[in-house]
Amino acid sequence: MNTLEKMILDKALVLDGGILKVDMFLNHQIDPHLIMSMGKDFHEHFKNREITKVLTVEASGIPIALATALEFDVPVVFAKKGRNKNVGPDVYTSQVYSYTKGEPYEINIFKKYLTADDKVLFIDDFLANGAAAKGILDIVGQAGATLMGVGIAIEKGFQDGGALLRGMGIDLYSLAIIEAMEPGKITLREHE
Amino acid sequence: MNTLEKMILDKALVLDGGILKVDMFLNHQIDPHLIMSMGKDFHEHFKNREITKVLTVEASGIPIALATALEFDVPVVFAKKGRNKNVGPDVYTSQVYSYTKGEPYEINIFKKYLTADDKVLFIDDFLANGAAAKGILDIVGQAGATLMGVGIAIEKGFQDGGALLRGMGIDLYSLAIIEAMEPGKITLREHE
Numbered sequence: 001m002n003t004l005e006k007m008i009l010d011k012a013l014v015l016d017g018g019i020l021k022v023d024m025f026l027n028h029q030i031d032p033h034l035i036m037s038m039g040k041d042f043h044e045h046f047k048n049r050e051i052t053k054v055l056t057v058e059a060s061g062i063p064i065a066l067a068t069a070l071e072f073d074v075p076v077v078f079a080k081k082g083r084n085k086n087v088g089p090d091v092y093t094s095q096v097y098s099y100t101k102g103e104p105y106e107i108n109i110f111k112k113y114l115t116a117d118d119k120v121l122f123i124d125d126f127l128a129n130g131a132a133a134k135g136i137l138d139i140v141g142q143a144g145a146t147l148m149g150v151g152i153a154i155e156k157g158f159q160d161g162g163a164l165l166r167g168m169g170i171d172l173y174s175l176a177i178i179e180a181m182e183p184g185k186i187t188l189r190e191h192e
Numbered sequence: 193m194n195t196l197e198k199m200i201l202d203k204a205l206v207l208d209g210g211i212l213k214v215d216m217f218l219n220h221q222i223d224p225h226l227i228m229s230m231g232k233d234f235h236e237h238f239k240n241r242e243i244t245k246v247l248t249v250e251a252s253g254i255p256i257a258l259a260t261a262l263e264f265d266v267p268v269v270f271a272k273k274g275r276n277k278n279v280g281p282d283v284y285t286s287q288v289y290s291y292t293k294g295e296p297y298e299i300n301i302f303k304k305y306l307t308a309d310d311k312v313l314f315i316d317d318f319l320a321n322g323a324a325a326k327g328i329l330d331i332v333g334q335a336g337a338t339l340m341g342v343g344i345a346i347e348k349g350f351q352d353g354g355a356l357l358r359g360m361g362i363d364l365y366s367l368a369i370i371e372a373m374e375p376g377k378i379t380l381r382e383h384e
Contacts, residue, residue, distance in 0.1 A: 023305075024304075024305075028270065028272065028302060028305060029267050030254075030267060030268040030269070030270070031267055032258055032261045032262040032265075032266075032267070033265075036262065058250065059250035059251035059254060059270070059272075062222075062251060062254045063254055063255060063258045066222060066224055066227060066255045066259075067258075069222070070224040070228065073225075074224075075217075076222040076224060076255075077220065077222070078222070078251070080251075109220075110215065110220060112216075113216075
């Protein structure tokens, strides 16, 4: 059991409506040692792949991506959510549907920071339906870059994103996979 | 001259309209070694102060706050910008005026992650007019917490934020202070 899995079982809360609260250590308050350990865990899994860039989406993916990029000694590029006015010919854009908000948003990456030479590791905090991952895959494709793998902190194993990405042959590595959850009880999938 | 100052002189661009572009290493693409060195530099300055929490604002303050929190061995809490629907009695809120966008936005911190016992170091990537810092000061005040210092990556020394915070007696430490800039030329203030 890795550090994140222990932290989930110790501290995470499940609210009514299927909401997993991990904002005491992951996405509002952040435990820096946990984050650094996650970077090491992702490196351990993907270290035999050539990686030139770690991609993520703002905001809570950024610290995990930073910790991972430090291990690989490569830059992070984080996609900005559609609030900047810089969208134009210099920017790759994709639409992401937010199930939480019930509407789409844009993610943007400046073209100069993602090229056809790049071998990309996409890191994010959550994988549920895979909406953000699909947007990143779209942008990686637009750039002609190569996706080398996807590293996720917490995968909701009872939603479709994991099967979708694994079905595409993508090397998806999730540090913790929630098999089932209800208020007071979280069941993690065992590692193979 | 610290690592950030060297990077600014080597790589930053000044666009027409007084825009400083550092998105090749700080706020879109991120150089992880630079970020870690900034954490060490902030720790060196503030290490004699008791710090229980590093506060920042999403998104580009997060990696710098993480690197700093790691040195102090304390958690990061990042204020969320007013897009979540969680605002209510459990949340501290403040209005921040965005000069870039010409309109205010909200920043929010869950009350349980900032208490009257906290001794706060606020870390951010930019200081210009001090709008975000004022919002954080407001929230720190609402919580009854104590502000121990403010660490800024890049202060625009020709704008009012620095004088405002120093005039309040706040220990403000900026890794790089831009004295003047025009396309092709950036002048940094020398350290005292």
